[in-house]
Amino acid sequence: MIGTLDSLSRRRLAGRRNMSTSSSDTVTSQRSLHGLLLLLATIAGVSVANIYYNQPLLDDFRKSFPESASWIGVVPSMTQLGYAAGMLLLAPLGDRFDRRRLILLQIAGMCVALLFAAAAPNLVVLVFASLAIGVLATIAQQAVPFSAELAPPSGRGQAVGTVMSGLLLGILLARTAAGFVGQYFGWRAVFAASIIALIVLAAVIISKLPHSKPTSTLPYVKLIGSMWHLVVELRGLRETSLTGAALFAAFSLFWSTLALLLAGAPFHYGPQAAGLFGIVGAAGAMAAPLAGKFADRRGPRAIVSLSIMLAAISFVVFALSGTSLIGLVIGVIVLDVGVQAAQISNQSRIYALKPEARSRVNTVFMVAYFIGGAAGSAVGAFVWPLFGWVGVSIAGLLFTAAAGLNHMRGRPEPAAASGTAE
Known part of the structure; x- marks a missing residue:
């Protein structure tokens, strides 16, 4: 009898130890995943920042290359063109090769391109270096689908939101950092500092x-x-891409005309004022993980519906308070939260459509996204001189209405079964 009780006692103790070990492993796993997501967020932010470093440095480029002053504007254009090309030609490789290796190879290439930019003896070298920087900055488009791969399905939206917050902060802080370093140490130091940051980042990537x-x-x-x-096969990919394109068109429409509004009456602000509004946009970066978490709980489609309504409300605010600085600030926050929440929710959805092709579906989505952005900027350039800020606000409402109608036409689509890629 005593032996039996002793045996039962040992079994219970062993069971408690096993439960304790299992709980400890779960906590460790969660901590490990959180650390990896923060690393991927850093990778996304540090890499995408390289696209925007040159924008506050254009006047410094003009002073360094006065013989080519009229062509200085080509530098940021070539960087953006390179990024678009990289999204189409490099980002899909994440389905074919180890993403860790791709990230490290692109960092190595980026360091070489930045070295050429830092040492550029003339504008031609700087332009081609900027093109290469843009192509290789698509490291960020490896980091985002990587986060979806690492996270469990129940936490995919939050994981994508965490990495996207890093990417958004990289975009927001790049101009500020470049302006500060450029002012005190010269524009070449900006590219040199980026090389150092990437080397340190590569060391952490190799380790972690x-x-x-x-x-x-x-x-x-x-x-x-x-x-x-994939576009033909996946209805959900078509729907999310068109919805995302329409929302980003509205977003780009606003930002491409804001400086014109602020330059006129009653504001009469310089271009730096529009840049300060970008800091207000940090609300979108802070909302990104929350949007991902809600997408996991409520479903991404519900969050996209709410996001479209927020974007539409922002343009109503813009139309009614075009001469109110407070109204503009409120509208910017609402617009940025709406557009970023929709992007994260849409990405969370497309990563579930075909898990073995996440890099490719991400490429399709982002290419459509940037086409929408270009269309929005073009519409802004047409509408502003003819109809002013009210016309811009109405055009923004029309874009959000198009996004809403397209979203309403869609319906939940079950994820395709994972398997071997085609």
Whole structure:
């Protein structure tokens, strides 16, 4: 009898130890995932910042290369063009190769391009270096789908939101950092400092970031071509891409005309005022993880619906308070939160559509996103001189209405079963 009781006691103790070990492993796993997501957020922010470093330095470029002063504006244009090309040609490789290795290779290439930019003897070298910087800055487009791969399905939205917050902060703080370093140490020091930051980041990646498992064996040309087949196959990808494009068109419409509004009566502010509004946009970066968490709990479609309503409300605020600085600030916060929450929720949804093709579906979504942004900027350039700020606000409402109608036409789509990539 005593022996039996002793045996039962030992079993209970062993069971408690096992439960304790299991709980400890879960906490460790959660902490490990959180650390990896913060690292991926840093990777996204530090890499994408390189696209925006040159924007506050244009006057310094003009002073360094006075013989090419009329062509200085080509530098940021080539950087953006390079980023678009990199999204289309490099970002899909995350399905074919280890993302960790791709990130490290792109960082190495970025350091070389930044070195050429820092030492550029003329504008031609700086322009081509900027093109390469843009292409390689698509490291960020490896980090975002990597986060979806690492996280469990129930936490995918929050994971994507965490990494996107890093990317957004990189965009917001890049101009401020470049302006500060450029003012006190010269524009070449900005690129040199970025090289140092990337080398430190690479060392952390080698130490901490795990390898990813390739999900496709397609040759490169077929890998790129397969994106069209994904568009045809996945209704949810088409819906989210069109919704995202329309919302980003509204977003770009606003930001491309804000400086014109602030330059006129009754504000008469310089271009730096529009830049300060970018700091207000940090609300979107702070809201990103929350949007992802709500997308996990309520479903991404519900969050996108709410986000579209917020974006529409922001343009109503703009129309009614075009001469009120407080109204503009409120509208910027509402617009930024709405657009960023919609992007994160849409990305959370598309990553579940075809897990073995996450890099490619992300590329399709982001290319559509930037096409929408270009369309919004073009509409702003047309509407502003003819109809002023009220016309811009109405155009923004029309874009958000288009996003809402497209979103309403869609319906929940079950994720495709994971499997071997085509």
